[in-house]
Amino acid sequence: MMARIDETDPFKVVAMIPTFETPRLILRPTRLEDANATQALFPHWEIVRFLSDRVPWPYPADGALTYYRDVVLPAMEAGNLWGWTIWLKSGPDHHIGSVELRDLNGDNRGFWLGLPWHGRGIMTEACEPVTDYWFNTLGRETLRVAKAPDNTASRRVTEKEGALVIAIEERSYVGGVCAAEIWELTREDWNAFRAATRSV
Numbered sequence: 001m002m003a004r005i006d007e008t009d010p011f012k013v014v015a016m017i018p019t020f021e022t023p024r025l026i027l028r029p030t031r032l033e034d035a036n037a038t039q040a041l042f043p044h045w046e047i048v049r050f051l052s053d054r055v056p057w058p059y060p061a062d063g064a065l066t067y068y069r070d071v072v073l074p075a076m077e078a079g080n081l082w083g084w085t086i087w088l089k090s091g092p093d094h095h096i097g098s099v100e101l102r103d104l105n106g107d108n109r110g111f112w113l114g115l116p117w118h119g120r121g122i123m124t125e126a127c128e129p130v131t132d133y134w135f136n137t138l139g140r141e142t143l144r145v146a147k148a149p150d151n152t153a154s155r156r157v158t159e160k161e162g163a164l165v166i167a168i169e170e171r172s173y174v175g176g177v178c179a180a181e182i183w184e185l186t187r188e189d190w191n192a193f194r195a196a197t198r199s200v
Helices: 032-041 063-078 122-136 152-160 187-199
Strands: 003-005 013-015 025-029 081-088 091-102 109-113 142-147 164-173 176-186
Touching (some): 032 081, 032 091, 063 081, 091 122, 109 122, 109 142, 122 142, 122 187, 142 152, 176 187
Antiparallel strands (some): 003 013, 081 091, 091 109, 142 176, 164 176
16 A cells, blocks of 8 residues: 655655445545535435534535535545545446545544435445454554434444444534434454454
8 A cells, every 4th residue: 555754744654545346336535526426416314414513504505515625635635534435336437425534533434325325235335444444554443433323324334343332422413412322343343343254
């Protein structure tokens, strides 16, 4: 894997973000040119209601462009966010969602998936290489994610990986304030989960 030196801190090596392939998906590092495809797919209440209230709602016409240009890409360049857009292998120009990793206390991973692809195990598949990257390339010891209790599908993805609820905290989502579950997955438990699933 290639890497570069952060020019503002010569002791900090920032990994170049890889592309991942899974049986059904291609995960590409987020690019500004992906914004139009995201804009066409993202602004639906069932997608945004369990996202942070930092997401504007109603979603503006330039929402995806602004988010990628002003938030995601600068943070990726700085080396504290790793973002991928999700594409179907069966239609490589068919963007269906995204997933991010971030150095943010209590919420290290976030994702969304277009409505037509819900209920197919796609996000579980997309999260596998991304989560492995967090632990075994970036070298993090724990992954913590916040989940609204009614966000059943997202909670299921995290639970299947072997994560456990370690705290309840009040969080503000687009759909309102609620007592969110803080889930934690350790590198040891993740690698044990991966070994078990590979042996099946």
